[in-house]
Amino acid sequence: xxxxxxxxxxxxxxxxxxxxxxxxxxxxxxxxxxxxxxxxxxxxxxxxxxxxxxxxxxxxxxxxxxxxxxxxxxxxxxxxxxxxxxxxxx
Amino acid sequence: xxxxxxxxxxxxxxxxxxxxxxxxxxxxxxxxxxxxxxxxxxxxxxxxxxxxxxxxxxxxxxxxxxxxxxxxxxxxxxxxxxxxxxxxxxxxxxxxxxxxxxxxxxxxxxxxxxxxxxxxxxxxxxxxxxxxxxxxxxxxxxxxxxxxxxxxxxxxxxxxxxxxxxxxxxxxxxxxxxxxxxxxxxxxxxxxxxxxxxxxxxxxxxxxxxxxxxxxxxxxxxxxxxxxxxxxxxxxxxxxxxxxxxxxxxxxxxxxxxxxxxxxxxxxxxxxxxxxxxxxxxxxxxxxxxxxxxxxxxxxxxxxxxxxxxxxxxxxxxxxxxxxxxxxxxxxxxxxxxxxxxxxxxxxxxxxxxxxxxxxxxxxxxxxxxxxxxxxxxxxxxxxxxxxxxxxxxxxxxxxxxxxxxxxxxxxxxxxxxxxxxxxxxxxxxxxxxxxxxxxxxxxxxxxxxxxxxxxxxxxxxxxxxxxxxxxxxxxxxxxxxxxxxxxxxxxxxxxxxxxxxxxxxxxxxxxxxxxxxxxxxxxxxxxxxxxxxxxxxxxxxxxxxxxxxxxxxxxxxxxxxxxxxxxxxxxxxxxxxxxxxxxxxxxxxxxxxxxxxxxxxxxxxxxxxxxxxxxxxxxxxxxxxxxxxxxxxxxxxxxxxxxxxxxxxxxxxxxxxxxx
Numbered sequence: 001x002x003x004x005x006x007x008x009x010x011x012x013x014x015x016x017x018x019x020x021x022x023x024x025x026x027x028x029x030x031x032x033x034x035x036x037x038x039x040x041x042x043x044x045x046x047x048x049x050x051x052x053x054x055x056x057x058x059x060x061x062x063x064x065x066x067x068x069x070x071x072x073x074x075x076x077x078x079x080x081x082x083x084x085x086x087x088x089x090x
Numbered sequence: 091x092x093x094x095x096x097x098x099x100x101x102x103x104x105x106x107x108x109x110x111x112x113x114x115x116x117x118x119x120x121x122x123x124x125x126x127x128x129x130x131x132x133x134x135x136x137x138x139x140x141x142x143x144x145x146x147x148x149x150x151x152x153x154x155x156x157x158x159x160x161x162x163x164x165x166x167x168x169x170x171x172x173x174x175x176x177x178x179x180x181x182x183x184x185x186x187x188x189x190x191x192x193x194x195x196x197x198x199x200x201x202x203x204x205x206x207x208x209x210x211x212x213x214x215x216x217x218x219x220x221x222x223x224x225x226x227x228x229x230x231x232x233x234x235x236x237x238x239x240x241x242x243x244x245x246x247x248x249x250x251x252x253x254x255x256x257x258x259x260x261x262x263x264x265x266x267x268x269x270x271x272x273x274x275x276x277x278x279x280x281x282x283x284x285x286x287x288x289x290x291x292x293x294x295x296x297x298x299x300x301x302x303x304x305x306x307x308x309x310x311x312x313x314x315x316x317x318x319x320x321x322x323x324x325x326x327x328x329x330x331x332x333x334x335x336x337x338x339x340x341x342x343x344x345x346x347x348x349x350x351x352x353x354x355x356x357x358x359x360x361x362x363x364x365x366x367x368x369x370x371x372x373x374x375x376x377x378x379x380x381x382x383x384x385x386x387x388x389x390x391x392x393x394x395x396x397x398x399x400x401x402x403x404x405x406x407x408x409x410x411x412x413x414x415x416x417x418x419x420x421x422x423x424x425x426x427x428x429x430x431x432x433x434x435x436x437x438x439x440x441x442x443x444x445x446x447x448x449x450x451x452x453x454x455x456x457x458x459x460x461x462x463x464x465x466x467x468x469x470x471x472x473x474x475x476x477x478x479x480x481x482x483x484x485x486x487x488x489x490x491x492x493x494x495x496x497x498x499x500x501x502x503x504x505x506x507x508x509x510x511x512x513x514x515x516x517x518x519x520x521x522x523x524x525x526x527x528x529x530x531x532x533x534x535x536x537x538x539x540x541x542x543x544x545x546x547x548x549x550x551x552x553x554x555x556x557x558x559x560x561x562x563x564x565x566x567x568x569x570x571x572x573x574x575x576x577x578x579x580x581x582x583x584x585x586x587x588x589x590x591x592x593x594x595x596x597x598x599x600x601x602x603x604x605x606x607x608x609x610x611x612x613x614x615x616x617x618x619x620x621x622x623x624x625x626x627x628x629x630x631x632x633x634x635x636x637x638x639x640x641x642x643x644x645x646x647x648x649x650x651x652x653x654x655x656x657x658x659x660x661x662x663x664x665x666x667x668x669x670x671x672x673x674x675x676x677x678x679x680x681x682x683x684x685x686x687x688x689x690x691x692x693x694x695x696x697x698x699x700x701x702x703x704x705x706x707x708x709x710x711x712x713x714x715x716x717x718x719x720x721x722x723x724x725x726x727x728x729x730x731x732x733x734x735x736x737x738x739x740x741x742x743x744x745x746x747x748x749x750x751x
Binding site: 067 | 506510511538687690691697706707709
């Protein structure tokens with residue numbers, strides 16, 4: 001099983017967030033470490049969309065207890081989370 | 091329900107423009123298809139489209155006093171007209187009719203402007219006092235019946251709906267961006283502001299009086315809460331008083347010379363009003379309900395249960411995506427403002443059903459949640475206020491979990507996100523809108539779709555503060571629940587539930603809604619009920635349940651409250667959705683109205699169409715509905731506004747020329 005290409009993943013997720021949550025608005029770019037909630041990028045109902053995207057595109061299953069800011073609330077956290085999930089699967 | 095329209099000359103007298111006022115009443119004729127009427131002289135023209143409910147033969151309008159010096163055009167009901175009439179008779183007034191309209195005229199003669207304080211009802215009216223050359227425009231305490239006005243070309247125009255004012259083609263029709271900003275913050279603009287520059291909404295509980303060319307406005311009623319509550323008084327004693335008031339309120343609201351029906355949602359409030367009709371009056375009862383094809387919104391099992399329990403003749407209208415999408419433009423035409431939910435649309439279909447069954451009047455449970463503490467926003471406020479005393483507490487926010495068993499983000503799922511959402515502003519508990527911060531934060535996201543120009547023009551506008559002006563002096567000393575209730579009544583109740591989802595969508599089908607919970611005596615009494623008796627723990631409307639226990643089945647009393655909602659963006663992105671949806675949201679249409687960013691809206695539409703469906707956030711749904719309705723509003727009222735032809739002279743039951751003055 002190949003390891004996760006973190007750069008590609010990061011790029012893909014960023015594109016998804018810009019399109020699905022910022023509707024193409026990149027006038028106030030977010031950094032890889034910025035909190036989505038604090039920046040107002042993703043709200044409590046939006047997080048389900050994010051999880052759906054992860055599950056469909058990275059063949060992982062996100063458990064309820066994994067839906068924490070630690071795992072999901074920044075680009076860096078997301079990439080690390082996917083990597084961890086993939087490694088567990090191996 | 092009726093429609094009123096007309097104008098008052100601010101300066102020099104001019105020959106009356108009967109044709110114009112004819113057009114003004116024609117524009118809102120659905121409000122009152124039974125009769126038209128007009129009074130005119132060279133100072134004032136009063137128009138009326140009447141829905142005959144009380145004194146069918148004698149209540150024609152406009153109606154004058156004995157010597158023709160005072161005239162009124164009136165929309166609504168004065169429920170205590172029987173008692174007022176007796177009182178006025180004793181004071182020497184002579185009545186020609188048995189209508190409530192005539193009571194207004196004589197009460198005005200007797201008390202002047204203070205007559206407003208004597209009326210128990212839902213009303214908007216204009217009184218022309220010919221001998222003093224004065225006009226008084228007034229509106230009921232809670233904003234059940236609408237009234238708008240504008241000054242233009244030396245005239246003061248007034249009407250039940252804005253479209254009548256636009257019947258003068260020289261009145262500018264321009265969108266008020268600040269009104270849009272307020273709508274995408276509070277779900278409505280803050281009166282007197284509307285969505286159109288220069289057109290004002292008369293605020294609930296206020297009046298405007300014009301004499302000698304001067305326009306004076308004032309307030310005769312305000313929702314006020316006590317700084318301290320009487321906890322020495324027992325729960326039973328509060329419950330008894332509430333019960334007695336409700337019975338009396340329903341009794342008054344059945345005063346009509348036509349049959350009265352009732353809406354039945356399946357929830358507690360309409361069950362209460364319907365049960366009161368059944369148990370405390372002799373009226374024959376027919377009930378009306380909305381059902382949804384989509385199970386997530388449907389409450390028909392509870393509706394049937396209640397209808398069976400009370401033995402009513404029950405009627406239903408089924409709503410699906412297509413019927414909502416098809417009726418939506420009509421809703422915007424009636425609402426005259428953007429809406430961020432489709433929920434008013436099924437109410438338009440419901441009032442159509444009522445009308446088809448030959449009813450003109452329905453009782454509804456509206457207002458109970460606001461005055462007796464039913465909404466989740468009140469529980470959120472209590473939890474957030476409690477939490478704010480120890481923001482680092484990990485167990486205090488767990489209360490939020492109990493609040494939302496019906497949301498997609500329920501239970502443990504995304505609990506952290508829910509917490510984060512409601513944690514907003516915990517450090518700003520002193521702000522007047524503390525209770526409404528979470529809702530405002532979500533709604534405000536619609537503005538992300540504004541284009542750069544719109545954003546720039548609104549950069550210095552403080553839409554939140556719009557409902558913070560003119561707060562009662564003691565507001566800051568009120569309980570958190572009281573403050574939340576006050577704001578909810580001022581914003582959502584008056585500006586959305588009673589208008590876009592109330593008066594406007596029932597008047598559209600010539601149906602009058604009546605609201606037993608919004609008798610001002612109940613509103614005033616409810617304000618004195620201690621918060622703990624309204625929301626006990628997290629049990630909403632605790633006192634109402636206690637008061638009505640004998641008449642309401644246990645299943646209805648104990649069911650988890652389901653907020654009334656209808657499917658939103660899903661209605662508009664089906665393969666068979668009406669063509670206007672994509673026309674309104676096309677790049678070219680968005681560029682023409684120049685309010686929103688076409689690229690961002692395009693991505694939103696794409697996302698909704700992709701069938702994210704159930705996973706679509708509140709924010710996305712609200713944005714979709716808010717943008718679509720704004721586009722429709724601009725098209726219907728600014729780009730393609732149609733002025734109707736004036737009705738033929740023979741259509742007027744009253745055609746009264748005043749004496750020269």
